[in-house]
Amino acid sequence: MYRLHGFSQSGNSFKAAFMLRALGEPWEAVFVDYMAGGQNRQPGWRETVNEMGEAPVLEAAGKRLSQSGAILTWLADRHGRYRGRDEDERYEVLRWMLFDNHKFTSYFATYRFMKAFGAAEPDPAVMAFLKNRIDSAFGIVDKHLARSDFMVGDAPTIADISMCGYLYYPVEESGIDVRTAYPNIAAWLQRVQAIPGWADPYTCLPGERIAPLR
Ligand SMILES: N[C@@H](CCC(=O)N[C@@H](CS)C(=O)NCC(=O)O)C(=O)O
Structure with missing residues (x-):
């Protein structure tokens, strides 16, 4: 089972969520309270989730991966899909x-x-x-x-x-x-x-939608 740490305003988290959905893999969303709480800046979060202080983070197979590019590449290699033909x-x-x-x-x-x-x-x-x-x-x-x-x-x-x-x-x-x-x-x-699994970021990631401040 995949666990994806992210939040709905995060397009970088959306990249990983979209990929998991396109692969048809079940995953659990772990909310990162970035917008209101600055959770990613807390030393404990950095120590236990991501020293870079960023979402997304994917937990799977005993690994904890950050950087959407690394997450997408790892998933593409693992499932042999969306990686390019040669x-x-x-x-x-x-x-x-x-x-x-x-x-x-x-x-x-x-x-x-x-x-x-x-x-x-x-x-x-x-x-x-x-x-x-x-x-x-x-x-x-x-x-x-x-x-x-x-x-x-x-x-x-x-x-x-x-x-x-x-x-x-x-x-x-x-x-x-x-x-x-x-x-x-x-x-x-x-x-x-049109890729199967596509969904609006605000419906497939955790965290309330926030009206733009300006
Ligand atoms: N290159 C990274 C960028 C990740 C990133 O900037 N995530 C934002 C949320 S969308 C973040 O957590 N920023 C925290 C910060 O910059 O302090 C990726 O693709 O995963």
């Missing part, structure tokens, strides 16, 4: 997942958090910097998806499951209408949503 595809999957973690998810998730959930009013200069980086990363992915149905090859892989992590949340949270600005990403999100 060695070339698997390196392509890795390449896009690294791009995702550094840029595609990272800038967008930070921007959304600061806009919607950060305690303090965000600094406009910081937001402008992040928006610029988002536009660049999303432009690259939109161009790639003009010639490919999925991020790697013509079938879904963990690269898709990773990169879609933050893109099914309501537009008002980020204030960025990704589907309108990037039509190829919009069409790809529909294809990814």
Whole structure:
């Protein structure tokens, strides 16, 4: 039985939840009280759950894994699904997942958090910097998806499951209408949503939905 530590606002947790659902594997959700309680910052949590202070964390087979990319790769290898068909595809999957973690998810998730959930009013200069980086990363992915149905090859892989992590949340949270600005990403999100097991992040992860603060 898998145990996934996460919370509903966390697109990184959604990546792992979506993968478990796509595999049809039963799993238990363990709520991380990040939004109200800052549980991930507590020394005890860091000692016993994740020294990096981050969700998601997957417990399985006597292991405790963090980093959504490591979790997705481990699950894909373990179940022999969504990993890419051959060695070339698997390196392509890795390449896009690294791009995702550094840029595609990272800038967008930070921007959304600061806009919607950060305690303090965000600094406009910081937001402008992040928006610029988002536009660049999303432009690259939109161009790639003009010639490919999925991020790697013509079938879904963990690269898709990773990169879609933050893109099914309501537009008002980020204030960025990704589907309108990037039509190829919009069409790809529909294809990814057709993977069996897909569910809205707010329905498949624990933790109350919170209205955006701004
Ligand atoms: N690269 C990591 C990022 C994980 C991450 O940033 N998780 C957020 C929640 S979505 C978190 O726990 N952040 C805590 C912090 O940055 O202090 C992954 O893909 O798992």
